[in-house]
Amino acid sequence: MRARDLPAALYLLIAAVFIFLPVAVLVLFSFQEGMLPVPPFKGPSLHWYQVMLGDRRLLAALGNSVLVGVLSSLAATALGFLAAYGLARRRPRWQGAARFALMAPLTVSYLIIGMGLLITFNDLGLGRSLLSVGIGHVVINLPLAFAIVYSQLGEHQANVERAAQDLGASDLQAVLLVTVPMLWPTLLAAFFIAFTLSWDEFVIAFLLSRFDVTLPVVIWSLLRTGLNPELNAAGTFVFAISIALFLAVEFLIRRGRRNA
């Protein structure tokens, strides 16, 4: 390394420490032996993971998070794919307006979306439930899924679909036998990104849930009673799942690129 690169390297190091130190501390003290997640570090111990896995509230919330995440991500990916396919292939005259309308929720804060849905659901008499949370997560993830799939529906993919139709496939057969399998890595990536966002989303889940809550909401309510290494363990668990999903997405995108 040359001398003039040193300031840049130093800057990078400081930035990395700034970003990763809190996470590292959180993870480290999840292995704490004692009652408080503060220095000095005693351990390592898996005691708090044991406590966490015995905590019914946490486990129920974990189940809820997985349920909401999987179903809302499936819905967002399916709707996003259909919207992207329709716009890219049928090219309606109002395509630009439709694209804008589909992407617009990205610019709205989760708080506003959550409040809007809360008011709407109350007016409709639907109230607050895991279903409401799931619908909220579809609202925030549909634009992402749409954008990801839309970006992969280029002229080459259109030609591949034309080839299928040329060889006798109906429109539905072309979509089911060619478009969807061809976009499989993209669709999985969209699903996993949606799931990751749903997995640790707090504001909408907090506003729209009541008795059955998701993991971030439980962690938040536990936080109010004070610091406790069990929360570190729960946080580490949530973080680990997110990282695993992130790696899965990276892998899928790379594979998709290689096959393109």
Next chain:
Amino acid sequence: MPEPLVRLRGIAKLYDGVEAVAPLDLDIAAGEFVVLLGPSGSGKTTILSMLGGFTEPSAGAIMIGGRDVTGLTPARRPTATVFQDYALFPHMSVRANVAFGLAMRKVAAHERRRRADEVLHLVGLEGLGDRGVHQLSGGQRQRVALARAIAVEPQLLLLDEPLGALDLALRRQMQEELVRIQKRLGTTFVHVTHDQEEAMTIADRIVLLNRGRIEDVGPPARVYLRPASLFAATFMGESNVIAGRVLSAAEGAAEGAARVETPFGPMTVSGRAVAGDTVTLCLRPEQLRLARLGADDIRLGQARVTALSFQGAHLRVHAVAPGADLLLRLPADAGVAVGATIEVFARPADLVMLAR
């Protein structure tokens, strides 16, 4: 002439009011290898796309096998297309790609497999059926695209610049193979390219297009040697273009003949003309010679060699004559040098007279 397989009647395509293809008629006989040749924007790909059913014509009708297919979708036409980017199914094996059309026709699995392997053998890919598409080279993918289209036994096979992405050696090889496969199957091929050498190599008949219009139609040798228009003369290889004015026209034999005044002196040229018209005379570079070979050869006069390049089999020579600049293609051992003065002759039969 028997009933043609394909009849295009007044077929035209407008894009936002701009004429991509002007109304044109074209017949294609069964078993013919037709090449649509032209520069980009000439409408050749649009015509192919209208034949395949991917582009709806703005006017006119398309008949294939005596049936009007103008309003039919690609799936319901007796055509199959080899796409420029191959458009293979990336998630399927080579065999599944080739068998796809048969699966859509509800052919039984073992029969599909047998026929897919048969077609793969025909295109020289035997034994590669289980490979993934992404494991193949560019040339192999091209063959899979061809096999996939052939497998459904179309009456009309459409090829959209299929060799464009291949390197020169591979392209030459595939040109020969395309001709071999076409003659073996007897299927009618319509092939789009902007490469005039490729067109001459593979075509039974060339349809030369420019700005959405047909400039010339005919066998390669005829289009090259007796081009119907100035565009045909210059696009199909190089030409020396000589301006002239018709002095007198004779309505003699079937062909007609004219006396034409040129910068190289008056010449007698076959063809129909009207006295007083300005015309263009064309001569191919290889039709200019350094010696009089026949008694009726025309002497174009002296010229000075200004540039010379060695091209292996021949020399490409630029020369300046009092009348015009000339381009010659001489044998490699012609023994000319830059600055030398040469005498140039041409056969009257080689002269092509075109209206201006």
